[in-house]
Amino acid sequence: MTPSKSHFVALLLIIFLIVNVQSARIMDESSDCVFKGPCQKRSDCYERCGVKSRSLSVLCVPFGRQGLTCCCL
Structure with a gap:
């Protein structure tokens, strides 16, 4: 058994x-993301993605072993 x-x-x-x-x-x-570089928090990605602050089209996401990366939708 x-x-x-x-x-x-x-x-x-x-x-x-x-x-x-x-x-x-x-x-x-x-993936719909355009990856634009490293980040620590979502607000780090506003300038990288070229959007206004508090935009919902920006994320700070895990990217493999490279850590967090900006995802511009």
């Missing part, structure tokens, strides 16, 4: 990894 439980766990892990890789690929291909 132990081998069947370990097989089930291994199968779930494989499925999780496949779904995770595919979702990351989909997010990268359909």
Whole structure:
């Protein structure tokens, strides 16, 4: 009975990894962001994106291992 439980766990892990890789690929291909450089908070991106302050078309988002980056929509 132990081998069947370990097989089930291994199968779930494989499925999780496949779904995770595919979702990351989909997010990268359909991104509406124009990345404009590093940021610490959203307000850092207003000037980089060329918009007025408190605009909803600017985000400070995680960008892989590079830290946070401005996303101009």
